[in-house]
Amino acid sequence: xxxxxxxxxxxxxxxxxxxxxxxxxxxxxxxxxxxxxxxxxxxxxxxxxxxxxxxxxxxxxxxxxxxxxxxxxxxxxxxxxxxxxxxxxxxxxxxxxxxxxxxxxxxxxxxxxxxxxxxxxxxxxxxxxxxxxxxxxxxxxxxxxxxxxxxxxxxxxxxxxxxxxxxxxxxxxxxxxxxxxxxxxxxxxxxxxxxxxxxxxxxxxxxxxxxxxxxxxxxxxxxxxxxxxxxxxxxxxxxxxxxxxxxxxxxxxxxxxxxxxxxxxxxxxxxxxxxxxxxxxxxxxxxxxxxxxxxxxxxxxxxxxxxxxxxxxxxxxxxxxxxxxxxxxxxxxxxxxxxxxxxxxxxxxxxxxxxxxxxxxxxxxxxxxxxxxxxxxx
Ligand SMILES: [Zn+2]
Numbered sequence: 001x002x003x004x005x006x007x008x009x010x011x012x013x014x015x016x017x018x019x020x021x022x023x024x025x026x027x028x029x030x031x032x033x034x035x036x037x038x039x040x041x042x043x044x045x046x047x048x049x050x051x052x053x054x055x056x057x058x059x060x061x062x063x064x065x066x067x068x069x070x071x072x073x074x075x076x077x078x079x080x081x082x083x084x085x086x087x088x089x090x091x092x093x094x095x096x097x098x099x100x101x102x103x104x105x106x107x108x109x110x111x112x113x114x115x116x117x118x119x120x121x122x123x124x125x126x127x128x129x130x131x132x133x134x135x136x137x138x139x140x141x142x143x144x145x146x147x148x149x150x151x152x153x154x155x156x157x158x159x160x161x162x163x164x165x166x167x168x169x170x171x172x173x174x175x176x177x178x179x180x181x182x183x184x185x186x187x188x189x190x191x192x193x194x195x196x197x198x199x200x201x202x203x204x205x206x207x208x209x210x211x212x213x214x215x216x217x218x219x220x221x222x223x224x225x226x227x228x229x230x231x232x233x234x235x236x237x238x239x240x241x242x243x244x245x246x247x248x249x250x251x252x253x254x255x256x257x258x259x260x261x262x263x264x265x266x267x268x269x270x271x272x273x274x275x276x277x278x279x280x281x282x283x284x285x286x287x288x289x290x291x292x293x294x295x296x297x298x299x300x301x302x303x304x305x306x307x308x309x310x311x312x313x314x315x316x317x318x319x320x321x322x323x324x325x326x327x328x329x330x331x332x333x334x335x336x337x338x339x340x341x342x343x344x345x346x347x348x349x350x351x352x353x354x355x356x357x358x359x360x361x362x363x364x365x366x367x368x369x370x371x372x373x374x375x376x377x378x
Contacts, residue, residue, distance in 0.1 A: 037153045038098065038153055039146065039152050039153035040153075042101055042146055045105055046072065049109060049112050052113070054112040054328065055072050055073065055108060056073040056321075057070050057071070057073075058071050058073075060180070061175055061176070061178065062175060063148070063149040063150045063159065063160060064175055065149075065160040067149035067150060068149070069147065069176060070144070070145060071142060071183055072141070072144075072145060073140060073321075074111050074143065075140055075141070076120055076139055077115060077117055077120070077133075077136045078328035079137045082317055082322055082325055083138050084315070085139045085190050085191070085297060085298040086139075086188065086190055086191075086315065087140070087141050087189055087191045087193065087293075087294050088144070088183060088191070089143045090194045090257055091103070091145050091146060092145070092146045092147055092148055092151075092195075093147040093148050093180075093194070093257065094148065094151065094157045094164075094165070094196060095148045095150070095157060095158070095159070096151070096156055096199070097157075097195075097196055098152065099195075099273060099279050099283050099286060100197070103195065103282075103287045104143050106283060107290060108143065111141075117133040117136060120133070120136070120291060122287070122288070124284070125288045125291060125292075128236065128238060128288070132295070135295040135296065135297070135299035136291070136294060137298075138298040139295075140325070141290075144183065147176055147179075147180055148165055148176055159174055159176055166194075166255075167253070167255045169254075169259075169260035170254055188311040190267065190305065190309055190311050191268070191269075191294070191297045192257070192258060192261040192267070192269070193268075193271060193293060194261075195271050195286055196271065198274060200275050200276075204275075206274065207243070207272075208241070208273055208274045209243060209246045209271070209272045210243065210246065210271055210289070211246040211247070211248055211269060212226065212247060212262070212269055213247070213248045213259050213262045213268075214248065214249060215262060215263075216250065218265070220307055220308045221265065221308045221309060223308070224300065224304065224308040225267050225268075225269075225308075228296050229245050229269065230245060231292075231296045232292045232293045235296075236288045241285065243289075256270065257270070264310065265311070266310055266311055267297060267308075269293065271286060271289055273286065
């Protein structure tokens with residue numbers, strides 16, 4: 001019977017289609033379950049670190065495609081006093097520059113694992129700094145580990161709407177720039193660090209660099225920024241690593257993050273990593289640079305900072321946040337203090353010996369207000 005045969009064939013075909021559809025769905029589902037993109041991996045690592053209780057992760061906005069833009073609040077070294085230095089660190093606003101996100105995660109992990117300064121430092125940095133990290137006890141890091149979640153997930157420079165976020169800070173037309181500006185307005189940071197990396201396609205020199213904006217209308221701010229930048233660069237460079245200070249003219253486009261934030265009256269730097277370097281070398285430079293810049297900025301005398309930067313007065317922490325911060329104390333402060341004193345004694349003796357031998361000194365992190373603000377210091 002032709003009619004019955006046709007019906008039979010149709011039934012067979014529909015069965016086959018149903019089986020194919022079910023297979024397709026299950027394959028897609030298992031793919032989604034196993035192959036998390038870079039953004040999901042980053043969020044999973046943050047969630048893991050959050051279990052330590054040492055960091056706070058909040059949502060400060062959503063990307064154009066609806067991904068959460070997280071803010072991580074963490075202290076590199078906890079003490080009883082509330083930190084006076086708040087540092088905003090912006091990572092991966094160009095989604096194809098992942099070293100900054102990796103550096104942020106590294107510092108979050110090191111800080112969450114231990115309260116002791118030595119735990120924060122790689123052997124390389126420890127050697128470069130000689131243990132002068134007292135400033136870090138006065139620091140709260142406000143880290144945006146991925147400012148461009150859609151671009152980061154796709155490995156692309158631009159955001160989901162095809163916009164370059166680092167040309168959008170003045171107008172803030174994108175949800176991502178608006179979210180980070182909201183963090184700035186709420187937390188009133190004293191220092192803003194915007195992290196990037198040169199790609200091998202960029203024209204030479206495409207080298208490690210710290211860029212600050214020359215602001216002749218704010219000479220005091222400019223001098224202190226230069227002091228911080230030069231001190232940090234001296235500390236992170238060595239025979240096998242170079243980095244330089246780049247100064248941008250005030251006429252250069254103010255739509256870049258660090259230029260926008262510098263215009264708000266705070267210290268703000270853009271950090272680039274060399275095109276020739278591996279991702280691991282870039283990550284190492286960025287972690288060293290963040291640690292050293294944070295330390296130098298927090299070590300500047302309070303009156304000097306107040307004279308040069310906005311946001312340097314007293315900051316009132318929200319009550320709940322303040323009690324959380326106070327809870328982040330080292331477990332054995334007495335023992336730590338003893339150890340610190342012994343270490344300070346040993347370091348002082350070693351330093352006296354080095355000076356006696358006329359060896360080249362490492363940078364000075366503490367300077368008096370007069371030294372920093374005098375014309376001669378620029
Ligand atoms: Zn970039």
